[in-house]
Amino acid sequence: MLQGKKAVLFDLDGTLVDSMWMWKEIDVLYLGRLGKELPPGLQRDIEGMSFTETAVYFKETFDIPESIGEIKEIWLSMARDKYLWEVPLKAGVPEFLKVLKEKGIKTGICSSNSIELVEAVLRTHGIDGCFQKIRTCCDVPHGKPAPDIYLKVAEDLQVAPEECMVFEDIPMGILAGKNAGMSTCAVEDAFSRDQEEEKRRLADYYIASYYDVINGTYEEV
Structure with a gap:
């Protein structure tokens, strides 16, 4: 992947x-x-x-x-x-971020949330130092499914879109990554369980947790 x-x-x-x-x-x-x-x-x-x-x-x-x-x-x-x-990390997140650091792969956050809440939750879980760039859709002209946020963070990181992998949990986010010309991986989430079929149709990969990436048990869809 x-x-x-x-x-x-x-x-x-x-x-x-x-x-x-x-x-x-x-x-x-x-x-x-x-x-x-x-x-x-x-x-x-x-x-x-x-x-x-x-x-x-x-x-x-x-x-x-x-x-x-x-x-x-x-x-x-x-x-x-x-x-x-009340909000936990998804399973395997710390371990996956460690793998990315070891591989020298840059990381960024592309959220529709407010920057205040994004920074607060990252600090709470002690992973705020794991990302080279954090942006929200308020930083760009259009929210998802427009590609703006993903293209902006790729530009910040000085990485070409085709060299980026996007992890998203809802169809609009997956579309934003695809519209940016990036590879996409759908993340399983209870909130979007009724959209699982659409997520699988849109994304390149599907994972139940980040351990699937680490262990190579992800699905190509």
């Missing part, structure tokens, strides 16, 4: 950490305080959007009185403790 690759680029939520479940909880609580209910399928509608794009979507869709900045601050406050105490 990694033959000829000079950089590995990761999404964060659902890819490196098991956190997708908590955002539905936060959305339910956030809308509940406004007397509104979470519509079915909302999580799918906002997949791939940047933190700012998601706040704009919520404000316009639910006629929220707070400003975009205020919405984001409320979400940050609601998410921070969960990231610190």
Whole structure:
């Protein structure tokens, strides 16, 4: 899988950490305080959007009185403790990052989340020093499935797109990597289990955990 690759680029939520479940909880609580209910399928509608794009979507869709900045601050406050105490790393992450370091392969984070939360969760798990570049979709014109974030981090790392491997947990993220001209690996995640068939169709590889990469038990799909 990694033959000829000079950089590995990761999404964060659902890819490196098991956190997708908590955002539905936060959305339910956030809308509940406004007397509104979470519509079915909302999580799918906002997949791939940047933190700012998601706040704009919520404000316009639910006629929220707070400003975009205020919405984001409320979400940050609601998410921070969960990231610190309730969100574990995906199986095999520390071991895989060690392998990449030993091989001299560069690493980057390409997340749709806010930079504050990305940095907080990486620090919590002691892996913040394992990545040469950390960016979010707020740093580029368009969120996923546009290739912007992946192309930007590849440029930062001075690595050609075809020399990059992308790890993602949802179809929109996999498409972003493919649209950037990169190889893609779908990561199993409970939140996107109903999308597994689509993930397998879009990606080049599929893993249940990062031990599959280390042990060579990944699937070519």
